[in-house]
Amino acid sequence: MDRRRFIRAGTLGAAGAAGLAAPALAQGAPQVRWRCTSAFPKALETLYGGAEDIARFVREATDGAFDIQTFADGEIVPAAQAADAAIGGTVQMCHVASYDYVAKDPTYALGAAVPFALNARGMAAWLYSGGGVDLLNEFFAGQGLHYLPGGNTGTQMGGWFRREINATQDLKGLKMRVSGLAAQVLGRLGVQPQAVGANDIPAALEQGTIDAAEWIGPYDDEKLNLVKVAPFYYYPGWWEGSLTLSFLINKGEYDRLPASYRSILATAARAATIEMQAKYDFRNPGALKRLVAAGAQLRPFPQDVLNASFDAANQVYGEINGQNLPFKKIFDSMMAFRAETYLYQQVPEYTFDTFMMIKQREGALGGK
Known part of the structure; x- marks a missing residue:
């Protein structure tokens, strides 16, 4: 099963069970065009690739109806301004290490990494099964943002x-x-x-x-x-002990999405997270x-x-x-x-x- 069919199966299964073919649903889906600014340069393709991955997965799952354009650090705004660009609506979303914005509020760091906390496996368990994503979104809603995990590097070097x-x-x-x-x-x-x-x-x-x-x-x-x-x-x-990258999404834009698109976005973010960690785990030993x-x-x-x-x-x-x-x-x-x-x-x-x-x-x- 390819990625597009997998994501569709996970997010549009109810429609399929009712006999509605996915292409027919895609034909009636609204056209959405978003921009995502990354905090990372294209040369660091594993980090920057997290934004490219979510964009590709969403595009494939919607037959291009939901299209996210990705931009590297500095192409729209520098990394230090990426979160503000998403909050202010300059872009609909950004892909960042949210701990870079602790000057706004130290709580930003908890969506990324804090000293002596969890390894990658533990962070995934807490985020997805321990209520971490929901707790973080209680905070980020007050910042005008919606939070989705967007990659993991595993334990980093010192x-x-x-x-x-x-x-x-x-x-x-x-x-x-x-x-x-x-x-x-x-x-x-x-x-x-x-x-x-x-x-x-x-x-x-x-x-x-x-x-x-x-x-x-x-x-x-x-x-x-x-x-x-x-x-x-x-x-x-x-x-x-692990760095979880973040997709920080303008909350108003997120709330305006159809429920099916929000589901596809969340599923694609999970897939992008798995992709990034797998790439680092495979590439780091040889490096x-x-x-x-x-x-x-x-x-x-x-x-x-x-x-x-x-x-x-x-x-x-x-x-x-x-x-x-x-x-x-x-x-x-x-x-x-x-x-x-x-x-x-x-x-x-x-x-x-x-x-x-x-x-x-x-x-x-x-x-x-």
Whole structure:
């Protein structure tokens, strides 16, 4: 079954059961033309591809009646203005990492990633089965937006550093490109967070404007050629146990859609989310090998850095929770599930994965 037939089957099944053929329904469907601005450049095709995927899936499912045009970072507005463009109606929707808008409200970050939260599997479970999408939409409705998950990167790397980090004290005075609530957490440990766009990261590292930068993971980091300007590649990206990308849709435009189009849009967003994570999971292993061959020096963050960061994150959360009730409501739900999922995952998931990783190191799994 191809994607178009699958999406139709999931969203238009009731009409099919009543004997109405999908082409006849498409012929009577209203023509809708939307624009979606992405926060990402076309060169980072896995990230930018999330917007292209949802547009393609929606177009296929409606025989072109619902058409979404996609635009890269800067073609309509720069990434920093994408959410405002959707709120104001310059575009009908945007594709972003919503934590980039914590200056508006820290609750934006909960639709993307916050430090020491959920991995990709846990985030999907909480969003789709734990009420996360509904809770987030209670908040985003007040922002004039409708929220749909729009991709996942999986657990990210901790970034590229010009010098080694051997202890928490080595973070003091470090100028680092980092965003979201991670900037506030690292700021408590002496880091000086810097706002730098993806395309500007290599030059900023080479010129010493920044000392370190986090982006995504091996596949995208290789495209930015960061190994040439900062050799120490740290892991894990504890501030992004997974990054869920977001489709933020102008709420008035969303509410005006026919119910069938809203259903198709939601189904297409889920499909785009699966596509993105599958691409990263498939592409990252080979990219990491190539980066190491090119000189990347892999380093785990020292345990005292992780513990200090965890404690600082809890301090930040405590302060926000005391001042921001929408944040607290969503955060409490997410953290309650965090306790449950890591309890469960350490039984079957962790033990299976650990055994298989031992076998990989022994060379028993084949490959190169």
